[in-house]
Amino acid sequence: MNENHVRRLMGICGIAAGALAAVAVPLYFVHSGPPPAGNVLARILLNLLTCAALLAFLAGLRHVIRGAGPAFDWPATLVFGAGLAYVTVTLVAASGEAGIVLEHPGGGLDPTVDGPLAHANMLLHGSAARLLTAVLLAAAGYAILRPGVLPRWTGYSAHGVAAVNLAFVPSLFFGTDAADFYSAVGWGNTALTAALLVYWAFAVGIALLRSTPRAARAATP
Numbered sequence: 001m002n003e004n005h006v007r008r009l010m011g012i013c014g015i016a017a018g019a020l021a022a023v024a025v026p027l028y029f030v031h032s033g034p035p036p037a038g039n040v041l042a043r044i045l046l047n048l049l050t051c052a053a054l055l056a057f058l059a060g061l062r063h064v065i066r067g068a069g070p071a072f073d074w075p076a077t078l079v080f081g082a083g084l085a086y087v088t089v090t091l092v093a094a095s096g097e098a099g100i101v102l103e104h105p106g107g108g109l110d111p112t113v114d115g116p117l118a119h120a121n122m123l124l125h126g127s128a129a130r131l132l133t134a135v136l137l138a139a140a141g142y143a144i145l146r147p148g149v150l151p152r153w154t155g156y157s158a159h160g161v162a163a164v165n166l167a168f169v170p171s172l173f174f175g176t177d178a179a180d181f182y183s184a185v186g187w188g189n190t191a192l193t194a195a196l197l198v199y200w201a202f203a204v205g206i207a208l209l210r211s212t213p214r215a216a217r218a219a220t221p
Contacts, residue, residue, distance in 0.1 A: 003067070006060050006063050006064070007060070007064065007208050007211075008208070008209065009056065009060060010056070010057055010059075010060025010061065010063075010064070010205070010208055011204075011205040011206070011207075011208030011209040012205065012209070013053045013054070013056040013057040013060065013201075013205065014053075014057045014201035014202055014203075014204050014205025014206075014208070015202055015205035015206060015209070016049075016053040016205075017050050017053035017054045017057055017198045017201045017202065017205075018198050018199050018201055018202020018203075018205065019202065020046050020049050020050040020053065020198075021046075021050050021195050021198040021199070021202075022195075022199075023046055024043045024046035024047055024050065025191055025195050027039055027042060027043040027046075028043065028112075028187075028191055029187075029191075033110070034107060034108055034109055034110040034114070035107075035110065036107050037101045037104075037105045037106075037107055040097060040098070040101045040111055041098065041101060044094045044097060044098050047090065047094050048091070048094065050198060051087045051090055051091060054083070054087060054197075054198060054201060055083070055084070055087050057201050057204075057205070058079065058080055058083035058084070058136075059080065061076075061079060061080075061140065061204075062076045062077070062079055062080040063076075064149050064150065065079065065140075065143040065144070065147075065149060067149065068143070068146075068147035068149050069147070072143050072146070072147060075139045075140075075142055075143040076143060078135065078136075078139040079136055079139045079140045079143065082132050082133075082135040082136035082139065083132075083136050085132050086129060086132040086133060086136060086197075089124050089128055089129055089132065090124075090125075090129065092124060093121045093124035093125050093129075096111070096115075096117040096118075096120070096121045096124075097111035097112065097121065098111075099111075099115075099117070100114065100115040100117075100118070110178075112125070112178060112185060112190075113176065113178055113185065119176065122172075122176060122184045122185040122190075123172060123184065125185065125189075125190045125194070126168070126171055126172060126184050126185060126189050126190055127168070127169045127170070127171060127172045127184070129194060130165040130166070130168045130169050130171075130189070130193065130194075131165075131166070131169050133161075133162070133165040133194075133196075133197050134162045134163075134165040134166040134169070135162075136162075136197070137158040137159070137161050137162035137165070137197065137200070138158070138159065138162040140155075140158045141155045141156070141157075141158035141159040141162065142155075144158065150204065150207070150208075151207055151211075154200075154203070154204050154207060157200060157203070158200060161196045161197065161200050164193055164196060165193055165196070165197075168182070168188070168189045168193050171183055171184055171186065171189045172184045174186075178190075
């Protein structure tokens, strides 16, 4: 697989991750009370697919960063390591939510706030995920801007999204009301800010697909 193929696949996976998240996020807001089992399982399935696409995107990003030279092996490893940890945390939290619904298929429980693992999942969906995202994007921004492996706006936007995520890490001190913007499980923390990573991947994916054909033509003798 040559460089253009890697970039194209990375772009496709970034766009897929963003598109899947754009469908999944509204499902968290369509019911004012406990959602039906079908709603919860649908958004969990979308989250699983998003994680798969994001993992492939991050593997491509590591490859692109490492292509800048041996000096960037460390930030490339940090990007993929933090991304892998983020995907793992997300899958564990999704499994906990699915367990509540599968045990009580008749509904009546909101897996984000109800059940024996709900409060542990709040940290996984919230502060833990925000910290891992901040580390991932801070390293990605640095590795993008220094060698210029991607358009500079992708590096600056990575730093911006990293800063927003870092600002939500202390939200664990502000209660567990899901209706609050800034709380351990608030919608600003676990829905809005959580989606910024995949929307960044979506934007980077579009930029890659737009630039890859030009790069391929330039490489053709």
